[in-house]
Amino acid sequence: xxxxxxxxxxxxxxxxxxxxxxxxxxxxxxxxxxxxxxxxxxxxxxxxxxxxxxxxxxxxxxxxxxxxxxxxxxxxxxxxxxxxxxxxxxxxxxxxxxxxxxxxxxxxxxxxxxxxxxxxxxxxxxxx
Numbered sequence: 001x002x003x004x005x006x007x008x009x010x011x012x013x014x015x016x017x018x019x020x021x022x023x024x025x026x027x028x029x030x031x032x033x034x035x036x037x038x039x040x041x042x043x044x045x046x047x048x049x050x051x052x053x054x055x056x057x058x059x060x061x062x063x064x065x066x067x068x069x070x071x072x073x074x075x076x077x078x079x080x081x082x083x084x085x086x087x088x089x090x091x092x093x094x095x096x097x098x099x100x101x102x103x104x105x106x107x108x109x110x111x112x113x114x115x116x117x118x119x120x121x122x123x124x125x126x127x128x
Contacts, residue, residue, distance in 0.1 A: 001124055002029045004095055008071060008111055009120035010053070015095065016071040018108065023072050025056065026099040027090060030124060035061035038090045043079040044101055050074060052110050057100050059090065068100060072110045078102040 007015045013031035016023045032038065040060040050056055056070040079101045083089055089098040115123060 001033070002095070003117050003121050003124070005117045007095075007117060008114035009117070009123075010069065010071050010114060011123065012053075012069050014069060014071050016114065018072075018105065018111070021105055021108070022077065023074065023103045023105050024099050025068075025071060025101050025103060027059070027068060027094055028120075029094055031066075032091050032094045032098075035059065035066060036063045037061055038087045041083045041087045041090065041100070043081070043083065044076045046076055046079060048076045050076060050103060052113065056103075059087075070103060071114055072103060072105045073107065074103040074105040076101050077104045 007017050009015055013028040014025060015028050016025050038059055038061045042058040044056050050070040050073060052073045053069050055067045057068040059066050059068055080099050
């Protein structure tokens with residue numbers, strides 16, 4: 001499973017990259033692989049306030065429906081509307097084209113509750 005070094009991760013298999021106070025959020029390769037073919041996504045609303053580890057979006061696949069949780073608190077400033085017509089981007093390109101939302105984060109200190117790449121790799125190994 002691909003794990004990208006400069007990202008942060010959650011135990012629910014979301015990834016986040018932070019650039020100038022804005023967090024880009026998506027699901028990891030592990031998550032999309034476990035879900036199978038993704039058929040639908042319910043995106044958050046722009047301007048929605050989110051709390052760390054609370055529901056951000058909902059993803060449906062041929063296997064099940066899963067919630068996607070926000071790795072950080074803040075305000076949704078952009079969503080990836082391409083996913084509405086092309087939810088399979090989450091399967092094909094989960095780290096690039098398949099990002100879900102951008103959140104203007106309330107506090108970068110919350111990253112201390114997330115895993116770095118090495119810690120996430122170890123966590124994945126513990127799930128096998």
